[in-house]
Amino acid sequence: MCGIIGYTGNRQARDVILSGLKRLEYRGYDSAGLAIGNGSLNIFKDKGDLDHLMGIIPVMRGKFGIGHTRWATHGPPMKNNSHPMQDCKGEIALVHNGIIENNMALREELMKRGHVFRSETDTEVVAHLLEEFYDGNLEQAMRKTVARLQGSYALAAIHVKENGKIVGARNISPLVVGAGKRENFLASDVPAILDYTERMIYLLDGEIVTLTRESVKITDFNGKEIKRNWQRIDMTLEGAEKGGYDHFMLKEIFEQPEAIQDTIIGANLNAESGYSIDMAPDNVKIIACGTSYHAGYVGKYMLEELARIPTTVDLASEYRFSSITSSNPLVIGISQSGETTDTLSAIRTAQKRGFDTMAIVNIVGSTMTREADSVFFTRAGLEVGVAATKTYITQLVALLSISIKMGVAKEHLSIDEARHLANEMRKLPKHVRSVLDQSDRIFELAELVSGARSMFFLGRNLNYPVALEGALKMKEISYIHAEGYPGGELKHGPLALVTEETPVVAIAVKDQTYEKMLGNIGEVSARGATVIAIGTEGDRELDKYADHVIYIPKVPPLFTPILTSVVLQLLAYHTANILGCEIDKPRHLAKSVTVE
Numbered sequence: 001m002c003g004i005i006g007y008t009g010n011r012q013a014r015d016v017i018l019s020g021l022k023r024l025e026y027r028g029y030d031s032a033g034l035a036i037g038n039g040s041l042n043i044f045k046d047k048g049d050l051d052h053l054m055g056i057i058p059v060m061r062g063k064f065g066i067g068h069t070r071w072a073t074h075g076p077p078m079k080n081n082s083h084p085m086q087d088c089k090g091e092i093a094l095v096h097n098g099i100i101e102n103n104m105a106l107r108e109e110l111m112k113r114g115h116v117f118r119s120e121t122d123t124e125v126v127a128h129l130l131e132e133f134y135d136g137n138l139e140q141a142m143r144k145t146v147a148r149l150q151g152s153y154a155l156a157a158i159h160v161k162e163n164g165k166i167v168g169a170r171n172i173s174p175l176v177v178g179a180g181k182r183e184n185f186l187a188s189d190v191p192a193i194l195d196y197t198e199r200m201i202y203l204l205d206g207e208i209v210t211l212t213r214e215s216v217k218i219t220d221f222n223g224k225e226i227k228r229n230w231q232r233i234d235m236t237l238e239g240a241e242k243g244g245y246d247h248f249m250l251k252e253i254f255e256q257p258e259a260i261q262d263t264i265i266g267a268n269l270n271a272e273s274g275y276s277i278d279m280a281p282d283n284v285k286i287i288a289c290g291t292s293y294h295a296g297y298v299g300k301y302m303l304e305e306l307a308r309i310p311t312t313v314d315l316a317s318e319y320r321f322s323s324i325t326s327s328n329p330l331v332i333g334i335s336q337s338g339e340t341t342d343t344l345s346a347i348r349t350a351q352k353r354g355f356d357t358m359a360i361v362n363i364v365g366s367t368m369t370r371e372a373d374s375v376f377f378t379r380a381g382l383e384v385g386v387a388a389t390k391t392y393i394t395q396l397v398a399l400l401s402i403s404i405k406m407g408v409a410k411e412h413l414s415i416d417e418a419r420h421l422a423n424e425m426r427k428l429p430k431h432v433r434s435v436l437d438q439s440d441r442i443f444e445l446a447e448l449v450s451g452a453r454s455m456f457f458l459g460r461n462l463n464y465p466v467a468l469e470g471a472l473k474m475k476e477i478s479y480i481h482a483e484g485y486p487g488g489e490l491k492h493g494p495l496a497l498v499t500e501e502t503p504v505v506a507i508a509v510k511d512q513t514y515e516k517m518l519g520n521i522g523e524v525s526a527r528g529a530t531v532i533a534i535g536t537e538g539d540r541e542l543d544k545y546a547d548h549v550i551y552i553p554k555v556p557p558l559f560t561p562i563l564t565s566v567v568l569q570l571l572a573y574h575t576a577n578i579l580g581c582e583i584d585k586p587r588h589l590a591k592s593v594t595v596e
Contacts, residue, residue, distance in 0.1 A: 002071055002083075002097040003029065004175070005192045006156045006166040008064035009183020009213050013037075014057075017067035020185075020192035021050055025585065029069035030077035035084040035093035038062030041160045043093055045082040063213070064164045066156045066186075068095035074103070075120030085124045087131035088116055092138075094130065094157045096123040097188050098173040101151035122151075130157060138167045139210045139219075146171070146208070146221055152341060156186050166211040169221075170203040174339045174367065177201045177209055177216055179230060184211040190233055190363075191382065199230045202365045231365055247583045249385035249477070253569050254436055257429035259390040260397055260562070262379035264425055267401040277356045277374045280409040281330035284311040285355075287319050287346040288334035291388040291472065292395060296334050297465030298561045299399030305558060306413060306421075307406035316342040320349045332358045332402075336383065336391040338366025347372055360398045362391050376402060385584045387477050389569050392469065393432075396562050400425065403558075424556055431553040435566045438550060439574075442567060445532050445548055446574035449503045455482040456494065456529075457568070458506045458520055460513035466561045467507060470568030477586050478576035487513070487520035500528030505571070506546065507564050510536040511557040521545045532571075534564050 003024030007016040017034045032053050033045020042060045046053055068083035075081035084093040103122035106129065111117065115128045129148055133141040138159045152172035158165065168175055168186050178185035178193040178200050185193040186209065190200065203209055203218070207226065210217045218226045245251035284303055286296035293315055300311040314322065316333070331350035335343045338361040347357050347368060359372035362380050369375045378394035404421050407413030449455060455474060459467035468484035475482045485494050498504065504524045508517040521531050522545060533546035536554050543549050552563040576583050
C-alpha cells in the first residue's frame with residue numbers, strides 16, 4: 001500500500017523522487033519523506049500529503065536517493081513514524097512497503113544490544129539490522145538482513161559511504177527496476193518512473209537488486225546472479241492524466257467502452273493467454289478480494305449458465321484457511337494489479353493442493369501472471385482512481401469470455417450459440433456509451449440520495465453481486481453507509497431498517513427474477529422508501545412501482561451486470577462529488593492491497 005521510489009544518475013534526485021511520489025499518490029498515504037545522498041545523508045519527512053511536504057522541504061542537492069509514501073500500520077501517522085528510517089549512526093536510510101511479522105522479537109533483540117529506536121514502526125528493525133551487518137558492502141548487509149526477516153517487504157536502502165548506490169529487496173510486496181541513460185530507477189509501481197523510462201524489470205520474490213548510475217545487478221537471496229531481459233512497458237503517461245475530467249474516476253468510467261473493446265479483442269486474439277489448462281473442468285473455484293470478488297461472484301452465474309460448471313466463490317483472505325475437499329477445481333484468481341497479497345497467497349495455496357490455476361489480471365508482468373498456470377489479461381490500461389471501475393468491468397468481460405469458451409469445451413454451447421454471444425459482446429461498447437449518455441440524469445438522482453445516512457441496494461441472481469458492488473462504490477467514495485442484499489432476504493431482517501429516510505436502489509431488469517423484484521420494490525415502497533430502479537428499455541411496468549427509473553439497453557440477461565454496474569458507478573461518483581468527497585483517494589483506502 002505504501003509507495004517507493006529510488007533514483008541514481010545525473011539529475012537532481014530530489015526532483016525525480018518528488019515527481020515519482022506524486023505519481024504514486026493514487027495508492028493512498030498519510031505521510032511522506034525522502035533521503036538524498038551527497039557525501040552525507042539529507043533526510044526530510046513528515047505526516048501529511050506531498051503538497052504539504054513540498055511546501056516546507058528545504059533545498060536538497062544530490063544525485064541519488066530514495067523516497068516513500070506511507071500508510072500507517074505500525075504506529076500512527078507522525079514524523080517519527082514516517083519513512084525513510086535511519087540506523088543509530090545516521091549512515092543508512094531505508095524505505096519499506098509491507099509488514100515485518102517478527103519485528104517485535106527483532107526489536108527486543110536489537111535493543112538488548114544497545115540499538116536505540118526512534119519510531120513505533122516495524123520498518124525500523126530493518127535499518128538497525130543493516131547497521132549490524134554492514135562492513136563496507138550494503139548489498140551483503142541486505143542479504144544478511146533479509147535472512148532474518150519474516151513477512152512481506154519491498155525494501156530500498158542507501159548508505160552514506162557508498163555514493164550513488166541503492167540496494168533493494170523483494171518478498172511478496174512489488175518492486176520494479178527502470179533503466180535510463182546513465183541513470184537507473186527503483187519503484188513500487190510503474191507510474192512512478194514512467195516519466196523517465198519505459199524499460200523495466202519486475203523483481204521476483206527472493207531477489208535483491210543493486211543499482212548504480214551505470215549498472216543494475218540482480219541476485220537471489222543467496223547471492224547467485226540472475227540475468228533477466230528488460231521489458232518495454234506499453235503504458236503511457238496520458239493514461240495517468242485526467243484528460244479534462246474533474247477526477248480520474250470519472251475519466252476511467254468514461255473510458256470503459258474502449259476498455260471493453262480492447263479486452264474483447266484481446267480475448268479473441270488470445271495472444272498472451274494461450275490457455276495451458278483444461279478448459280472443461282468439473283468444477284471451478286473463484287478467489288478474489290473486494291471489487292474483484294464481486295466480479296467473480298457475477299462470474300459464478302455466467303459459468304454455471306453457459307458451461308454448466310458448478311462454481312464457488314471464496315474471499316481470497318479466507319481461502320487459505322479453508323479445508324481441503326475431495327473436489328479438484330480449477331482455481332481462478334482475480335486481481336487488477338496481480339500483486340494483491342491475499343489473492344497471491346490463495347493462488348499459491350491452490351497450487352500446493354495440486355489444483356490448476358488461472359489468473360485474470362490487468363498488469364502484464366505482475367507476480368500473479370508469472371505464478372498462475374494460465375493468464376487472461378484484461379485490457380483496461382492504467383487505472384489511477386482507488387475505486388475500481390474500468391478494471392471491474394473488464395473483469396466481467398473476461399469472465400463472460402471464459403464462460404463462453406468453457407461452454408463450448410463442455411459442449412453445453414454450440415459453435416453457433418457461442419458466435420451469437422460473441423457478436424452480442426461486440427455491441428457492449430455501444431451499449432455502455434448509451435448508459436454514459438445518461439450521466440446528467442443520474443446526477444439528478446444523486447442529488448436525491450446525497451443527504452441519506454444509509455442506503456440499500458437490491459438485486460437477485462447475478463444482479464445480487466452487482467448490488468454488493470454498487471453498495472461498495474457508494475460507501476467507499478461518498479462515505480454513505482450502504483448495503484447490498486438479495487431481494488428475497490428483505491423479510492429476514494433488513495426490512496426493519498427501511499424508512500422514508502432510506503433510499504433503495506433496485507436492479508429490476510427483464511430476466512427470470514423480474515416479477516419477484518417488482519414485489520421487493522413494493523415492500524420497500526410501502527415503508528416509505530424512495531426507490532431508484534434500473535430497468536430494461538421498453539419496460540412499461542417498472543415506473544409504476546419505482547419513484548425513478550434509469551433504463552439500460554436490452555441485452556442478453558448475462559450481459560446486464562456490465563451495464564447496470566456503470567449506472568451504479570455514476571450514481572456513486574456524482575453523490576460523492578456533490579458531497580465534496582476526495583473521490584480518487586478515499587480515506588483509509590489504497591489502490592493495491594499488498595499487505596495482509
